[in-house]
Amino acid sequence: MKCLAVAAVLALTGCAAPGAEPPPELQGTLTVFAAASLTDVFDQLAHEFEADHPGLDVTVNYAGSTALAQQLVQGAPADVFAAASESAMDIVTDAGLTAHPVVFATNTIELAVPPSNPGRVDDLSDLERPELAVALCAPEVPCGEASQRVLDHAGVIPSVDTFEQDVRAVLTKVELGEVDAGLVYCTDVLASGNGVEGIEIPGAEEFETRYPIAATGTANRAAAAAFMNWVLSPAGKELLGDAGFGTP
């Protein structure tokens, strides 16, 4: 399943149905911790959710999934956690803060190059060329794990110039033209618009990244459950699809 293709298909079928019959009484604030790669789509999801629930105030905090997981373990107050990897979610479930996370989206690693592709990058093996400047996510963060799996599968040993702390930092370096290529999620390529060009990696979808979501707080359980339902609803999936995410 290809990132751009999915987006196109969903855009064609797009006739946004509002969240099905919202329970009317949701009040207070809902705090969502979400992976950096979800930035644009969760802004939209939160915005529409707020529109359906005027009494509710939704705050989304974006950062690297592992950093967010560590913050949750240290007691950060969040009602919902949407992670970019199951290992990040494991940190939270292992700490007993939640149970039964649900996978709501998938993502695929893709090559990103600056517009007009100054490094003449065609496929993954070009990352081995030592003269190219290459950015990857640090192996400690989810996009780094995912990138490594794809590279291992292809048997490519890249000549890396920098390991960035999250996927958006890799994207920025590509957008600025400071590197000739980087590995990011296909959703990041889509979010960047004309800022970067994406090059699909054959076989990468076998190593798709799975995004789990779970309720992590007790402060506003009803709102947390409603928000998760909204994300998993057909309309929520459509927004995710528009942003290039796969949905399980």
Add this chain to the structure above:
Amino acid sequence: MSLSASIHAVRGTFDLNVHLTAEPGRTLVLLGPNGAGKSTVLAAIAGTVPSDGTILINGRAVSDEETARRRVGYVFQDYLLFPHLSVLENIAFGPRAQGVARPAARATAAGWLERLGIPELADRRPTQLSGGQAQRVALARALASGPELLLLDEPLAALDVEVRDDVREELARHLREWGGLTIVVTHSLDDVASLAHDVVVLENGRETQRATVRELVRSPATPYVERLVAAWRED
């Protein structure tokens, strides 16, 4: 050897306009009340303040020269010994700055300490000196730089009254021994009596009397000098 200096300097409303001549072996004292412009005359000769006019040292026009090239030794009222250098290094500073190698400069400095009778102070820091000692070190430092003209700005003003007479006698002796062109600025007739051959009285930026010490005491030209002489006679 001689000095001929026409100095014109304007500072706000203050207007300085004097002509000075000095000869070697004859110490010229600039006498005057506070604010008369005495220190400005010295600074203009040394080139540390801007001024118009012509300054000839031994026939050499220095008016357009930088301070460092005028070869003018300057003993400041508060001596301005470099606090980060020892006494010996202070005195060796002038020769060093003029390109003399370090050992030779230190030997020169040690020689000046001997001549001024203070060889034991060589390794002291300026903060460890008494006022009289600091004054002698400042004199040695100025002389060691090989000046053609020596300027002393109120050389005794920073000293305690008890030691002033002794230090003044010492200073007079050293200036005699040196024998070069010297200008001393003071507002004290004691200094004039011990140090001066010739006196120029400066009041409000203008010369009001030029005389030998004897003439000055015998026939003061202005009320200021008159009062000064009267007070001095009472002591």
Add this chain to the structure above:
Amino acid sequence: MTRGSARRSFLMPALWIPAALALALLGLPLVALVVRAPWASLPDLLSRSEVIQALALSFGTASIATLVSLVLGIPLALVLARSAEWSVVPRRVLRALVTVPLVLPPVVGGVALLLLLGRRGLIGQFLPFTIPFSTSAVVIAQVFVAMPFLVLAVEGAVRASDRRFEVAAATLGASRWTVLRRVTLPLVAPGIAAGSLLCFTRALGEFGATITFAGSFPGVTQTLPIATYIELQRDPDAAIALSLLLMAASVAVLVSLRDRWVPGLTA
């Protein structure tokens, strides 16, 4: 200079409470770091080759950044000190340029450096070599954020020093260069020492501008603070160990300089 007796009378008891709170805020996080440190595994964590590598890189780059700051920053400090004689506008512009990196978020500094010296930067596009992702980029980022500390410390010392010593030196035949070398700079040596110390510790702790401009690659651009941050995502114990190391390094630098060099910084 002033001893206790002159100050004691004005310290009201009520001031002790906010003062103690302030002290707690400054001190307790460091206590927590020490208490929670994985002491048992510390030798293992800190003797890993990548830790040694990051430590060496941090000290090396911070030292070079301090040297560069001395060479470039002292002349700037002298110009800044003399700018008091200039007219208002150029004087304020100069001071603002020196001060801005102090208040700018370091990440912004990193972005700005990329836009200037990056491969497509205003200047970078004309360079025959690439600066980002190199150790030189780390040094440049550190100089950008740390040099102002040195400049302002030296400038303060120059302003406070008695300029008549320079006049005295000139009457002894010293050229301007000799005056600078043998009088002006020695007289402000305490300010230079204090400024170098601040500059070095700031460079050692630099993170935002470095990771933005220089990236992160072990042994090349991954300094200790960056290694600490990335390690926090995977192994918090290792991150705590690295933090402890950074703290110890900073404290060691502070106490290794004697009081007379750095009044106000050491007790």
